[in-house]
Amino acid sequence: MTLHRLRRADVLPSVGRECESWCTACKRVLDHVITAMNGREIVQVRCRTCGSVHRFKGAAASAAAAASPKATAAAVPKVSSGGKAASAPAAEARPPTQRPAAAAERQRYQRQLAERDVATALDYSPALRPAVGALLRHARFGYGLVEALGDGKAQILFSDGIKLLVVGR
Ligand SMILES: [Zn+2]
Numbered sequence: 500m501t502l503h504r505l506r507r508a509d510v511l512p513s514v515g516r517e518c519e520s521w522c523t524a525c526k527r528v529l530d531h532v533i534t535a536m537n538g539r540e541i542v543q544v545r546c547r548t549c550g551s552v553h554r555f556k557g558a559a560a561s562a563a564a565a566a567s568p569k570a571t572a573a574a575v576p577k578v579s580s581g582g583k584a585a586s587a588p589a590a591e592a593r594p595p596t597q598r599p600a601a602a603a604e605r606q607r608y609q610r611q612l613a614e615r616d617v618a619t620a621l622d623y624s625p626a627l628r629p630a631v632g633a634l635l636r637h638a639r640f641g642y643g644l645v646e647a648l649g650d651g652k653a654q655i656l657f658s659d660g661i662k663l664l665v666v667g668r
Contacts, residue, residue: 521556528641625668
């Protein structure tokens with residue numbers, strides 16, 4: 500699988516810099532500090548939220564991989580309707596903002612993102628005027644799909660749920 504990393508136009512990654520990565524403990528894309536590099540490849544990162552150190556998993560890679568169970572069965576355990584995860588991640592590590600609808604939104608996100616080429620994602624900014632269906636890349640939330648527009652805001656589906664963001668400003 501090809502990892503779609505930060506574009507070369509962005510600041511080159513190096514140890515000590517921040518990057519976005521899928522956190523295997525928090526189960527979401529978060530800011531991480533790079534702790535190990537192999538050439539120009541980020542190898543290992545530390546989560547700024549939970550402090551865990553783990554292999555770098557790009558936002559796009561994790562979302563796409565989550566859609567193919569064999570690739571990441573361990574990294575992204577499926578949560579059944581009973582709420583019991585296959586590999587029992589620490590319950591206290593779960594973000595407090597988790598809503599009942601979040602699981603369905605995550606599945607929808609992973610399904611839809613798997614069909615998209617994240618290399619075509621537009622960088623989100625409040626000035627952006629995206630169309631419904633557009634694929635965006637947000638500095639904090641990762642890749643998002645525009646689901647609806649109106650009133651200067653876009654309803655965007657991110658890996659951790661739907662957010663309303665300002666657009667067209
Ligand atoms: Zn974490």
